[in-house]
Amino acid sequence: MGKDNIKEDLRIRKTRAAIKDALYELTREKTYQEISVMDIAQRAMINRSTFYLHYKDKDALLDALAQEVLEDMNPIADAISEENLRNCAKTGAPFPHFIQILTYIRENPAFFQLILGSNKKGSFYLELSQEFSPKVARALQGFKPDAIARTYGPVALINALSGILRKWIKNGMVEEPEQLAALITRVSLAVMAIDHI
DSSP, X not given: OOHHHHHHHHHHHHHHHHHHXXXXXXXXXXXXXXXXXXXXXXXXXXXXXXXXXXXXXXXXHHHHHHHHHHHHHHHHHHTOOHHHHHHHHHHOOOOHHHHHHHHHHHHOHHHHHHHHTSTTHHHHHHHHHHHHHHHHHHHHGGGOOOHHHHHHHHHHHHHHHXXXXXXXXXXXXXXXXXXXXXXXXXXXXXXXXXXXX
């Protein structure tokens, strides 16, 4: 790759970072619906036409941010295993992937507060559910839950988790990730009717 390409890539990354930061800053002042592309461009100190070189509209920007978050969370979903779940069920410790998810959210509050106040929260949590559900279902296979828990449990868990996450974010993430992970673990074990190992 030539020097010109490297400079261009760096400029693109800097511009996209400025756009992203501008959106996050603006959400402290206005709701997502009140923010315009012009607001974002002015805050990022770019022309509106420059914004449109990178994103079709503000929803496309939000979709790109959501995709980045889902990619960041993918390794957490991949690490869910039956062995981890069994160890936690035996010891009463919170599932480690819940602690990781909550820690990630606490370290990236701007995105989650933004998504919570947008018209995209349903689609984001649906995508999150689609990412985690099959991996949770795979990890739970060895527990031999009954047919109803096996059929509806993974969906119930993901929906319960997304509801708890939304409430936690809305309340300012006061509780420690470990505290909330312990609650989510207890709910998960109950939903899946796992009272034996």
